[in-house]
Amino acid sequence: xxxxxxxxxxxxxxxxxxxxxxxxxxxxxxxxxxxxxxxxxxxxxxxxxxxxxxxxxxxxxxxxxxxxxxxxxxxxxxxxxxxxxxxxxxxxxxxxxxxxxxxxxxxxxxxxxxxxxxxxxxxxxxxxxxxxxxxxxxxxxxxxxxxxxxxxxxxxxx
Numbered sequence: 001x002x003x004x005x006x007x008x009x010x011x012x013x014x015x016x017x018x019x020x021x022x023x024x025x026x027x028x029x030x031x032x033x034x035x036x037x038x039x040x041x042x043x044x045x046x047x048x049x050x051x052x053x054x055x056x057x058x059x060x061x062x063x064x065x066x067x068x069x070x071x072x073x074x075x076x077x078x079x080x081x082x083x084x085x086x087x088x089x090x091x092x093x094x095x096x097x098x099x100x101x102x103x104x105x106x107x108x109x110x111x112x113x114x115x116x117x118x119x120x121x122x123x124x125x126x127x128x129x130x131x132x133x134x135x136x137x138x139x140x141x142x143x144x145x146x147x148x149x150x151x152x153x154x155x156x157x158x
Contacts, residue, residue, distance in 0.1 A: 005072035007153060008065045010054040013043070014118040017084070021111050025104055030095045033088055033107055040085035044078050072154050073142035080117075080125020084110050127151030 016035060024032035043050025061067060087110050094103035117123045130150045133140040145154040 003072070004069050005074050005077065006067050006069045008068040009053055009056045011068075011118055012060060012065060013050070013052040013081070014114040016052045016055070017114045018111050018118065021107055021114075025107060029052060030034060030092070030100075030103070033095070033103075034092055037085050037088035037092065040081050040088065043084035044085060044131070047074070052145055053155070070154055072145055075140075075142045076123065076129035077121045077127035079140075080123055083128070084113070108113045121153035122149075123151050123153070 017040070020032055024030070024036070039051045043053060047053065047103050056065065087106060091103045091106035091110075094100070094106060113124045127150045129140060129142070130144050133143055144150055148155060
């Protein structure tokens with residue numbers, strides 16, 4: 001059963017992820033990568049406690065960004081965020097074993113996928129989630145909304 005998801009909150013989250021990770025790269029600030037990974041992990045485990053969501057709801061919603069609430073499944077978005085946090089964890093391991101170039105490449109992948117979602121509406125993590133759901137993998141139950149391409153933002157019904 002689909003629930004309502006505020007896609008403006010998702011896009012705000014992606015914008016923060018992109019901005020902070022690009023800042024981390026420019027400043028060569030690995031600690032910021034760790035902070036973003038922790039924030040993403042917390043937001044995955046406890047969605048209402050996610051820092052970027054709190055900033056959106058308390059400071060930006062209705063003042064800067066209008067809500068975009070549509071029928072959608074929250075599970076693929078949470079999976080995607082958790083997967084992104086895990087990938088950032090891999091980057092942190094690479095930094096720890098003195099492979100900074102590879103670490104920044106992995107961070108760049110997270111930035112690129114978040115940008116793909118923010119600007120084009122394609123969520124690679126959601127695509128993977130729905131593929132796993134269609135393959136009847138345990139724990140992946142939500143099926144895509146509508147008949148659009150897998151991973152694309154659902155179209156709002158008129």
